[in-house]
Amino acid sequence: MTTPYSQVPGIRVLLGSAIALALTGCASHLRPPAPLENRTPSSSAARPAEPERLPPGHENAGKPGYYTVKPGDTLIRIGLETGQNWRDLSRWNQLENADRIEVGQVLRVVSPSQDPTQAASRPVVTPRIEPKPIAPPPPAPAAGATAASGAASAASAPAATPAPPPPPAPPAPAPQGRDGDDDVNWMWPAQGSIVSSFEDTRNKGVAIAGKEGDPVYAAADGRVVYAGSGLRGYGNLIIIKHNDTLLTAYAHNKTLLVREDQVVRRGQKIAEMGSSDTDRVKLHFEVRRKGKPVDPTKVLPSR
Template sequence: MKCLQGAGAWLCAAVALALAGCGTSPTNRAPVEDRRAAAPQPAVVVPVVKPAAGFENAGRSGYYTVKPGDTLIRIGLENGQSPKDIARWNSLDNPNKIEVGQVLRVMPPVANEAVAVATVKPVASSSVVSTPIAPAAPASAASAPARASSAPSMPAAAAAPSTGDDDLGWIWPTRGPVLDSFDEVKNKGVDIGGVAGEPIFAAADGKVVYAGSGLRNYGNLIILKHNNTYLTAYAHNQTLMVKEDQTVKKGQKIAEMGSSDADRVKLHFELRRLGKAVDPLKYLPPR
């Protein structure tokens, strides 16, 4: 474009600048609003944590909190109780299903305590447990021989009066040598050697509260409850000769020695006082 001279020069320049501005793209654009509806976000679901059964009794005397790896058999052994009793006290529909953190009653309810004592404590002869009603000594002395004579086949040791739960007259459960002695951490009993099929005897009168192979590292196992204080366990058997809830006498054959869940033929024998493993050699008679 040819511009005029003089006064019209400024008008020419202004027109040129205007035309140049029209050909240039704007550097700043107006914001664009996205009017599309936002996608709904999924709701956050907070899981409701259900407290373990019996949590209100945690830490109380007579109760036990289940730990990983526990079974009702082990809990019974560690607390000196029958697995069946624990299942009954806690109304367990499936004794094989317990949960970590669950709190179980491991002592009998107060109302049933007398019944529990009567069912597991060995019953002595009537001549032993009878108490004279009258204070007259001659009457009770005269009546004792008459009652005792009615059971001549009972061994004298079985008719001896009991002075408490500790007076059980323990015997060795088998005749072999001691292979491994008691250790509170490594060996909660004694290991006794022998040959496969050798008889295993009840170390005292009692009741079979477990007979089976449900406890890991024990193989074919028998647990006897002798009274409210003592349990004995007989592990690694080849054959079990008794059943649960059966009453046995001291010296009765209850199993045959074997190597189930063990590295050799042996009897692993445990003696538990109030659930705690103690050294059986301190209770068994010297050889």
């Protein structure tokens, strides 16, 4: 007796699989296409770009009396470059932390009372002139007046105003340096010989030789505006401000004998010579006028 194919176990499984595949294929032809996705930009991509952050004080860049911070600057270095006390710079710019300034930041480097931009915008006040009444002329003399009355009138006329005395002679000028710096009486800060001369671009002062521990003197009367080792390349440094224009710097000391804000006198011992942050014992001495280095040998008296 012949068994139908449908009754054979293996054939039954194969037939079932074939039928299932055929139905799946038909269903795939009848399935509607998938809907298009409406892909909108994400919220982060749609957010407008934030404006570029500008450094503090950028609106004053390029104005007289302002300084733009460069890479490597510190407030002490800016004070030396502009001839100002770094503490004044911190106060004028309302800095919460004097050690935190950023490249591109614009700092005020003149006192607000000396700001040239404010002086230019200050209105000019014209003094008010009160009008005064004009006195009427005296009456003409009556006809037939005697010669005596004429003589009396001449006698009563005011005398001629004497010439003013010559102006007093100007006072003798105060002692000055050889470069004409008013009110500053200079002296050499150390006794040794010069071993490195001033060069406008390479060496901003002179180097004076000596032995470790030799005295370093204040070159003129003034006030200490910095005493420390926070300025790279200068070692133990003292900066003295002598007036609104001039300051001096004394670098590479072994020991500092004065403190900030201390008043010093010409010839006062302020440090001991050393070799801090340099290759030999010496005093590096600078004179700066409005922050610009000048040749000390043209300011100090001749030896």
